[in-house]
Amino acid sequence: xxxxxxxxxxxxxxxxxxxxxxxxxxxxxxxxxxxxxxxxxxxxxxxxxxxxxxxxxxxxxxxxxxxxxxxxxxxxxxxxxxxxxxxxxxxxxxxxxxxxxxxxxxxxxxxxxxxxxxxxxxxxxxxxxxxxxxxxxxxxxxxxxxxxxxxxxxxxxxxxxxxxxxxxxxxxxxxxxxxxxxxxxxxxxxxxxxxxxxxxxxxxxxxxxxxxxxxxxxxxxxxxxxxxxxxxxxxx
Amino acid sequence: xxxxxxxxxxxxxxxxxxxxxxxxxxxxxxxxxxxxxxxxxxxxxxxxxxxxxxxxxxxxxxxxxxxxxxxxxxxxxxxxxxxxxxxxxxxxxxxxxxxxxxxxxxxxxxxxxxxxxxxxxxxxxxxxxxxxxxxxxxxxxxxxxxxxxxxxxxxxxxxxxxxxxxxxxxxx
Numbered sequence: 001x002x003x004x005x006x007x008x009x010x011x012x013x014x015x016x017x018x019x020x021x022x023x024x025x026x027x028x029x030x031x032x033x034x035x036x037x038x039x040x041x042x043x044x045x046x047x048x049x050x051x052x053x054x055x056x057x058x059x060x061x062x063x064x065x066x067x068x069x070x071x072x073x074x075x076x077x078x079x080x081x082x083x084x085x086x087x088x089x090x091x092x093x094x095x096x097x098x099x100x101x102x103x104x105x106x107x108x109x110x111x112x113x114x115x116x117x118x119x120x121x122x123x124x125x126x127x128x129x130x131x132x133x134x135x136x137x138x139x140x141x142x143x144x145x146x147x148x149x150x151x152x153x154x155x156x157x158x159x160x161x162x163x164x165x166x167x168x169x170x171x172x173x174x175x176x177x178x179x180x181x182x183x184x185x186x187x188x189x190x191x192x193x194x195x196x197x198x199x200x201x202x203x204x205x206x207x208x209x210x211x212x213x214x215x216x217x218x219x220x221x222x223x224x225x226x227x228x229x230x231x232x233x234x235x236x
Numbered sequence: 237x238x239x240x241x242x243x244x245x246x247x248x249x250x251x252x253x254x255x256x257x258x259x260x261x262x263x264x265x266x267x268x269x270x271x272x273x274x275x276x277x278x279x280x281x282x283x284x285x286x287x288x289x290x291x292x293x294x295x296x297x298x299x300x301x302x303x304x305x306x307x308x309x310x311x312x313x314x315x316x317x318x319x320x321x322x323x324x325x326x327x328x329x330x331x332x333x334x335x336x337x338x339x340x341x342x343x344x345x346x347x348x349x350x351x352x353x354x355x356x357x358x359x360x361x362x363x364x365x366x367x368x369x370x371x372x373x374x375x376x377x378x379x380x381x382x383x384x385x386x387x388x389x390x391x392x393x394x395x396x397x398x399x400x401x402x403x404x405x406x407x408x
Contacts, residue, residue: 005402023375053352084289086327086345090309095333102309104329109345111288118288120346159332159339159361174310178289183373186310 026081027182033079034194037187039072039173039201041089044149048164048211051155061161064208066091066105066152068171072201075143077177078112085110085143086176091156093169105152105171113139114180164211173201247404254403274300274369279314279323280379285344286312286325293380296325298369306334307364312371313342318356323368326351336364 044067051063068089077085088107095101111119113133121129133139157163175198177185187198268277277298281290290296298314307313312327329350330341339361343350352360385392 086289086310088310099333101332102330104309107329107345109288115288118291120287154329156330176310176312179374181375184312184371 023181027179030079030081030177030179030182030185031193034076034196036076036196036199037072037074037175037201038199039070039074039145041068041070041072041171041173041201041203043068043171043203043206046206046209048208049155050211053157059161061157062163062211063155063157064091064163064166065155066171067149068106068147068152068203069149070145070147070173072145072173073143074110074145074175075140077175078138078140078143080138081179081182082112082138082177083115083180084112084178086178087145088174088176090172090174091169092172093166095158095166101158103154103156105154105156106150107153108145110142112142113137164208166208168205169208170205171203173198250404254400257403272297272299272301272369274298276314276323276368279325280382281325282322282383283325283344285347286327287346289345290325290374291376293377293383295375295377295379296371297373297375299372300367300369306338307331307340307367307370313340313367314369314371315342315362315367317354318359318366320356324351324354325371332361338364340364340367 046067047065048062049065050060052058052060070089072087074085074087086107086109088104090102091105092100092102109119111129113130114137116126116130116133119126119129133142158166173187175187185195187201188195189197191197265277269275271277277300279296279298281292281294281296284292296314307328309328309331312325314323314325316323324342326342326344326347328340329343330339332339340363341350341352341361355362385395
C-alpha cells in the first residue's frame with residue numbers, strides 16, 4: 001500500500017539501516033589503525049602520611065603519596081574515531097594471601113579536538129584547549145606525555161588502613177580509548193592484529209617508606225619555613 | 237481506511253502481528269541478556285558524570301562475564317547501590333583483593349570525588365555482585381528517546397496510541 005504513512009516508515013527504516021551500517025563501518029576501521037603505545041614511568045618522591053578519610057571521621061588511616069615521572073607516546077591511539085583517551089597510572093601490589101591490590105594514583109582525559117567542546121572546563125581553559133589544535137580534527141601530538149615529579153591526584157590507602165612499608169609496589173601506565181562509536185579498548189598484554197602491546201609502561205619495584213613521624217614532619221616544616229609543607233589529610 | 241475493522245479475521249491477524257513484534261523484541265532482549273550474563277545488557281546513560289566520553293542519552297553495551305580476566309581497575313562498570321534502583325555508570329579506580337570478596341571503589345571521570353558518598357550507609361566499597369556489567373560498546377545519542385519518554389510521560393501515551401492505531405489500521 002502506498003499511503004504517506006508507509007512512505008514515512010520506509011524512509012525512517014532506510015535511514016536507521018544506513019546509520020547503523022555506517023556506524024559499524026566506522027567502528028571497524030579502528031581494527032585497521034596500527035597502535036604502538038609506549039611509556040617510561042618511574043617513581044620520584046614517595047611518602048606515607050596519616051590522615052582521615054573525610055573531615056569528620058574519627059578514624060585515622062595511612063596514605064601513600066607517590067610522585068612519579070612519566071614519558072609516554074600514545075599518539076598512535078588518536079584516529080578519526082577517537083573521542084577521547086583516558087590515561088591512568090595505577091599502583092599495584094600483592095598483599096597477604098596473594099590478594100592483588102590496585103589503585104589509580106593519577107588520571108587524565110585527553111580529548112581529540114573533535115570532542116574538545118564536550119570537556120568540562122572553564123571558558124579560559126577551553127579557549128586555550130581549542131586554540132592548541134585549531135583547524136585540526138585529530139591531534140596525535142596530544143598523546144605525547146611528559147610529566148616530571150608529578151604530584152599524584154589521589155592519595156591511596158588500603159581498606160585495613162595500613163599501607164606503610166608495603167614491599168614490591170609497581171606503577172603501571174594504562175589507557176582506555178573511547179570511540180565516537182564502537183568498542184571501548186584498553187591496553188593489552190598481548191598484541192592483537194595491528195595493535196601492539198604497550199612497550200614499557202611499568203616502573204621498577206619499590207617499597208613504600210615507613211610512616212612519617214611527627215618529629216620528622218615538624219622538622220620538615222621548619223626546613224621549608226612554613227611554605228606549603230602541610231600534608232593534606234583529606235580523602236583523595 | 238477502517239476496512240480492517242469490519243473484518244474480524246483481519247483484525248485478529250493484525251493484533252497477532254503486533255503481539256509477534258513485541259515478543260520478538262522481548263526475546264532478543266532476553267537472549268542478549270543470557271549471552272552477556274547481565275540483567276540489563278543495554279543501558280542508557282542518565283547523567284553527565286562520565287563526560288565527555290558518555291553523555292546523556294548515549295547507549296552502552298554491557299558484558300558481565302569474566303571469561304579471560306577478572307573485572308579490573310580502569311573498567312567502566314554499571315552498578316546498583318544497595319536498596320536503590322538507579323544504575324550508575326562509573327569507572328573502577330581501586331580494587332583490593334580478588335574473586336567474590338574483592339572490594340571495588342568507583343568514580344565518575346567528570347566527578348571530583350569518588351563514589352563513597354553515593355554508596356549506602358556503612359558501605360565503603362562495592363562487591364562484584366553489585367555490578368550488572370562492564371561497558372564494552374558505545375553508540376551515541378540513540379537512547380535519548382527513552383530519556384524523553386521518562387521525562388515527558390504524556391509522550392508515552394501518545395506513542396503507544398499511535399503505534400497501536402498504525403498496526404491495527406495497517407494493511408498487508
